[in-house]
Amino acid sequence: MKPGEVLTAGSAPPSRAACEAMPPVVQVEAVEKVFPNGTHALAPIDLQVHEGELVTLLGPSGCGKSTLLNLIAGLSVPSAGQLRLWGSAPGAKPQAAAADRRLAFVFQDATLMPWARVNANVRLPLDLEGMNRLAAGERVRQALLLVGLAHAGALYPRQLSGGMKMRASIARALATGPNLLLMDEPFGALDEITRNRLDADLLELWWNKALTIVFVTHSIYEAVFLSTRVVVMAARPGRVIGEVAIGEPHPRSESFRVSVDFAAHCRRLAGLLAEASAGGEPGG
């Protein structure tokens, strides 16, 4: 398979892909990243994410999927190529006119402030923006309600389980009312049962809130269950080796996990990953 070739599996992409006529939310053109120590983290990469999509970046450790996400978030700068969010450069301070173009990031760890209660943690982005306390408080209440933590606002992070911490972290991201949610292996450290539960809840949120999500994972099952489209990446150097559209209509139920289609998608992705690692590691 040639790099960048698009595989279409299953039925047509979901109906919300009608938005494809609009400019893409994320546009990555020939973006490269070389770290100061000489590591070629990303070979030239092209990627487009359209409004309403849930795109996962799937690949082994070291394939540059987190690097790509950080570039999109504006946390680091590409060494070459062009990156646009809603048609403009990332990392720029959002203007009042662009209030409907907000981006939020959910990290690998919950990264909650241990000294602050859940309420204050979720309110942090709003405080930094200078939103008045009353409005911010209402936003926080709504966000906690959305992630099922309405009762936990007064607790400290250490009093939460791993899954609840991640929920709080997602609530913090949602509090700002983002349109684009970037998630870097958010559930990677959780047990599988909790992870499945959070995946299902995230999918529901995405569907109800009409979010656009770019989700990084190394779990094939998670990628198939969540995505409208899976972008498969390989390491040394980090590159895209293929894309698989997951045509299963939304909302998806748990029964999708045990369906024949689900297994077929998993097999195809596993095949792509195996092919890449066989070619990428001579003698290995």
Added chain:
Amino acid sequence: MAESTVSRLASQYAPPVAVGMLLLALWQGLIVLLEVPKYIVPSPLLVLQTLLADWDLLVRSLFATLKITFIAFALAVVSGTLIAFLFVQSRWIERSFFPYAVLLQVTPIVAIAPLIIIWVDDTQVALALCAAIVAIFPVISNTTLGLRSVNPGLANLFRMHHASRLQTLLRLRIPSALPYFFGGLRISSGLSLIGAVVAEFIAGTGGSSAGLAYQILLAGMQVNIPRMFAALLLITVAGVVLFAAMVWLSRLALASWHESEIAAEG
């Protein structure tokens, strides 16, 4: 509930208290048994008697020493914290000045105290300065480390939300630094007392502002060994109380969230 608190305190304090009593009894017994003269080693009971007999004198001296200690401690904490804030402004500032902070730390205070006492007219100020020099380093190094020990994920979060320098300082750097800062305070409080006593030894100031070090010096010259021991006892007790106060302060500030202060559950 109250009973369990009592038994918890008992199990915490009973063993060291028992050991202390045992050692004191042994000490007393040996002195009596071997008929050791009091100008070599006094018995614990004699030390206690001397402490009560010389109470006014010794407590006045204790307060003089504590005054120097507190001034030095305040000086060390305030200027040490300010220096730490300066250091984290840029690596360049830290690289340029940190070696001099180390220099301050490794220079024996007994070597520079005479100079300071000559240069500064007011003896009290000179003594406080000496003690502050001894006590300042843990504050600088711990607070600097703390201000730098920010969770990188949280730092990214602040950056993504375009937090100002001041917001990042108040909401992220200072709370992150607090556990380290309190660690510095614990060490520094003890060093302030040691610094004050050492400086008094060197200055050797008597009169109304004579500290415990002077009483020890004087008692030594008069071969009044029991009084030396009594003064020593007061210094030790003051040090322990100072340390306990810092522990309490740290618990007050961090109990709700920091691992070091959270009682083990279950």
